[in-house]
Amino acid sequence: xxxxxxxxxxxxxxxxxxxxxxxxxxxxxxxxxxxxxxxxxxxxxxxxxxxxxxxxxxxxxxxxxxxxxxxxxxxxxxxxxxxxxxxxxxxxxxxxxxxxxxxxxxxxxxxxxxxxxxxxxxxxxxxxxxxxxxxxxxxxxxxxxxxxxxxxxxxxxxxxxxxxxxxxxxxxxxxxxxxxxxxxxxxxxxxxxxxxxxxxxxxxxxxxxxxxxxxxxxxxxxxxxxxxxxxxxxxxxxxxxxxxxxxxxxxxxxxxxxxxxxxxxxxxxxxxxxxxxxxxxxxxxxxxxxxxxx
Amino acid sequence: xxxxxxxxxxxxxxxxxxxxxxxxxxxxxxxxxxxxxxxxxxxxxxxxxxxxxxxxxxxxxxxxxxxxxxxxxxxxxxxxxxxxxxxxxxxxxxxxxxxxxxxxxxxxxxxxxxxxxxxxxxxxxxxxxxxxxxxxxxxxxxxxxxxxxxxxxxxxxxxxxxxxxxxxxxxxxxxxxxxxxxxxxxxxxxxxxxxxxxxxxxxxxxxxxxxxxxxxxxxxxxxxxxxxxxxxxxxxxxxxxxxxxxxxxxxxxxxxxxxxxxxxxxxxxxxxxxxxxxxxxxxxxxxxxxxxxx
Numbered sequence: 360x361x362x363x364x365x366x367x368x369x370x371x372x373x374x375x376x377x378x379x380x381x382x383x384x385x386x387x388x389x390x391x392x393x394x395x396x397x398x399x400x401x402x403x404x405x406x407x408x409x410x411x412x413x414x415x416x417x418x419x420x421x422x423x424x425x426x427x428x429x430x431x432x433x434x435x436x437x438x439x440x441x442x443x444x445x446x447x448x449x450x451x452x453x454x455x456x457x458x459x460x461x462x463x464x465x466x467x468x469x470x471x472x473x474x475x476x477x478x479x480x481x482x483x484x485x486x487x488x489x490x491x492x493x494x495x496x497x498x499x500x501x502x503x504x505x506x507x508x509x510x511x512x513x514x515x516x517x518x519x520x521x522x523x524x525x526x527x528x529x530x531x532x533x534x535x536x537x538x539x540x541x542x543x544x545x546x547x548x549x550x551x552x553x554x555x556x557x558x559x560x561x562x563x564x565x566x567x568x569x570x571x572x573x574x575x576x577x578x579x580x581x582x583x584x585x586x587x588x589x590x591x592x593x594x595x596x597x598x599x600x601x602x603x604x605x606x607x608x609x610x611x612x613x614x615x616x617x618x619x620x621x622x623x624x625x626x627x628x629x630x631x632x633x634x635x636x637x638x639x640x641x642x643x644x645x646x647x648x649x650x651x652x653x
Numbered sequence: 654x655x656x657x658x659x660x661x662x663x664x665x666x667x668x669x670x671x672x673x674x675x676x677x678x679x680x681x682x683x684x685x686x687x688x689x690x691x692x693x694x695x696x697x698x699x700x701x702x703x704x705x706x707x708x709x710x711x712x713x714x715x716x717x718x719x720x721x722x723x724x725x726x727x728x729x730x731x732x733x734x735x736x737x738x739x740x741x742x743x744x745x746x747x748x749x750x751x752x753x754x755x756x757x758x759x760x761x762x763x764x765x766x767x768x769x770x771x772x773x774x775x776x777x778x779x780x781x782x783x784x785x786x787x788x789x790x791x792x793x794x795x796x797x798x799x800x801x802x803x804x805x806x807x808x809x810x811x812x813x814x815x816x817x818x819x820x821x822x823x824x825x826x827x828x829x830x831x832x833x834x835x836x837x838x839x840x841x842x843x844x845x846x847x848x849x850x851x852x853x854x855x856x857x858x859x860x861x862x863x864x865x866x867x868x869x870x871x872x873x874x875x876x877x878x879x880x881x882x883x884x885x886x887x888x889x890x891x892x893x894x895x896x897x898x899x900x901x902x903x904x905x906x907x908x909x910x911x912x913x914x915x916x917x918x919x920x921x922x923x924x925x926x927x928x929x930x931x932x933x934x935x936x937x938x939x940x941x942x943x944x945x946x947x
Contacts, residue, residue: 365690392686394695396659396776401688402760403820404698435821436828466696469824482690503808507843510799516829517799518822525819526697527729528812530763534730535810549801 362389364455364483368448370440370467371476380444384451389482397471398478404525406468406477407431411449412486412583412619413461417651418453419619421446423582427522428465430580434521438477440467445481452483460486460649462620466524489621493645496625496636497542497616501605502532504546504554508602511577519577529557543616545608545629548576553603559618560584563603563611564637573600583617583648590647613637615644622648656683658749658777662742664734664761665770674738678745683776691765692772698819700762700771701725705743706780706877706913707755711945712747713913715740717876721816722759724874728815732771734761739775746777754780754943756914760818783915787939790919790930791836791910795899796826798840798848802896805871813871823851837910839902839923842870847897853912854878857897857905858931867894877911877942884941907931909938916942 365387372383387393399405409424425442432440445465452463463483470477511519518525536544545561546554553572555561560581563570569591571584588598608614614626614634623644625636659681666677681687693699703718719736726734739759746757757777764771805813812819830838839855840848848866849855854875857864863885865878882892902908908920908928917938919930 362691387690389690392688393690394686394688394692396681396683396687396760396774397656398688398695400698401692401695401700401762402702402758402818403824404694404818405821405824406695408696435825464696466690468695480690502810503804505801505804505808505811506799507801510797510843514797514799516796516822516825518825523821524696524698525821527699527817527819528810530697530699531729531810531812549804 362482362484363457363461364452365389365393366448366451366481367393368444368479368481370438370444370479378443380447383444384448393480395471397474398468399470399472400466400468400524402472404523404527406466406524407435407437407522408467408524409465409522410619411463411465412622413453413456413463413483414649414651415458416453416456418449418463419652420582420586421449422653423585424465427580427582428467431521431523432467434515434518435523437467437469448481452481455483460620462486468524486620492624493622493641494638496627498540498628499543499545499556499616499626500536500539500541500630501547501553502535502544503549505549506577507550508548508552508576512575517577520574520579522579532557543624547605551605552576553605553608554578555581556616559616559621559624562587562615562617563608564613565611568597568599570599570601570603572603576602581617583619583622586652587617587623587644587648613640615641656776656778657751657755658746659683659687660742660745660775661687662738662773662775664732664738664773672737674741677738678742687774689765691768692762693764693766694760694762694818696766698817698821700760700818701729701731701816702761702818703759703816704913705757705759706916707747707750707757707777708943708945709752710747710750712743712757713946714876714880715743716947717879718759721874721876722761725815725817726761728809728812729817731761731763742775746775749777754914756780762818780914786918787916787935788932790921792834792922793837793839793850793910793920794830794833794835794924795841795847796829796838797843799843800871801844802842802846802870806869811871814868814873816873826851837918841899845899846870847899847902848872849875850910853910853915853918856881856909856911857902858907859905862891862893864893864895864897866897870896875911877913877916880946881911881917881938881942907934909935
């Protein structure tokens with residue numbers, strides 16, 4: 360992947376009274392050394408991030424991503440991100456993207472060890488080509504995330520619900536899925552409920568109702584899932600958040616993993632058992648997700 | 654903290670037939686930019702690390718740390734570290750440390766996203782002054798780590814037992830401990846057993862027996878704990894690995910958190926309940942831990 364653009368942000372800099380934050384940005388070469396070895400993002404995975412899909416230069420659902428960045432910062436005791444500053448940085452990165460699909464990534468790190476303030480940067484890069492996977496779908500396996508459903512509410516220090524840089528387990532789960540001959544994973548609770556994929560939300564269809572796992576189980580609030588639910592409701596479908604047992608997966612009419620860059624990937628099988636697919640409906644969903652969304 | 658030294662390692666470089674790896678090292682300015690924003694250590698906390706205590710230029714227990722680095726790499730599906738290469742890098746960093754206590758940190762990252770190979774580096778820095786905490790001790794709180802005792806064995810993708818860079822939860826637990834007026838935390842299982850501290854091992858004393866939680870609970874094999882157990886056995890004490898209930902903490906004769914740089918910190922209270930302390934014995938333990946150990 361060729362990086363297209365990167366800039367660092369000084370998140371502690373005061374805003375310009377005229378409303379531009381350009382002076383707090385430094386455009387950098389994304390392939391050149393930019394971070395010191397003292398970075399706590401790299402030493403401790405101590406920071407938060409967002410990945411925003413960009414279609415033909417338009418960054419999708421920026422407000423929802425920035426809202427989640429603020430939410431993650433709160434859970435992680437990081438200084439509250441200045442939304443205006445980040446919005447401007449996202450716009451600058453998106454402007455560098457050109458036609459087609461790209462990904463803009465936002466990182467807010469706790470900073471350099473013993474340093475005075477957080478560090479932050481934004482990158483832009485072409486997205487991988489997900490056309491085939493959106494059409495052909497993904498085989499998934501269920502993997503226990505080890506927590507019971509009630510753990511997140513009573514143990515906030517586990518940072519469940521924050522999109523932190525500590526993603527080693529998410530990456531390991533994807534490797535485990537591949538080892539089992541699948542493409543992706545669905546995390547489950549130790550007491551038998553479904554949660555989310557390592558880098559995507561889960562949406563199930565039953566008749567004319569679309570369901571996704573309730574966020575109290577310690578999952579991320581999926582920006583793509585929220586956007587898609589609003590769209591489905593406009594089309595007259597019902598949507599719901601629910602506590603969903605693993606055994607319910609076998610009885611759905613269709614299921615998707617949805618995320619900001621890959622968008623909607625239909626699930627073709629769970630733990631080796633085939634699920635029904637609706638190619639036309641999936642294409643329509645992805646058409647919506649590729650349209651400009653704010 | 655002023656960094657003293659840093660070098661990057663090319664972990665994919667073949668070894669020199671004469672046995673020196675110096676050509677695979679690049680000494681860098683530890684305060685200067687060295688890592689690109691594409692680093693997976695920083696984007697995903699995807700890598701492993703070790704922190705080695707250095708006393709008057711002597712790196713402690715290097716073999717045990719490198720053994721654990723290899724173990725962590727295996728759990729994380731990283732290429733096996735070349736022990737000779739890392740040992741030479743540690744020696745170079747330790748040589749830059751000067752008198753007093755220092756810390757040498759080893760990081761092996763999965764590399765730059767879509768890049769060909771892992772990246773790796775070693776840093777050296779003066780250690781914080783832990784003299785007071787070794788004498789006065791730490792108040793700890795117990796914090797649920799959310800997993801039942803049997804989870805690590807059945808869910809290896811959770812990477813429990815690997816020392817990964819995804820330490821955001823460990824850092825959050827330390828903040829939670831401070832919020833509760835304590836200095837440190839002891840993680841417990843959701844079914845009521847003690848595990849380890851976010852950056853230290855737990856050792857309990859009952860009569861002339863020293864006990865530490867058994868590693869099958871998904872904790873790190875503490876290099877300092879192992880070294881101290883060997884020393885205690887030489888002195889005629891008994892040592893054991895055991896499954897320890899949280900309720901057992903209240904009845905010990907003494908307890909310590911031990912780690913490579915802070916060494917042995919006596920625990921003065923657990924969840925607000927005072928524990929007995931043995932100042933002379935603690936001083937003797939730390940005297941041993943500060944002596945040259947291989």
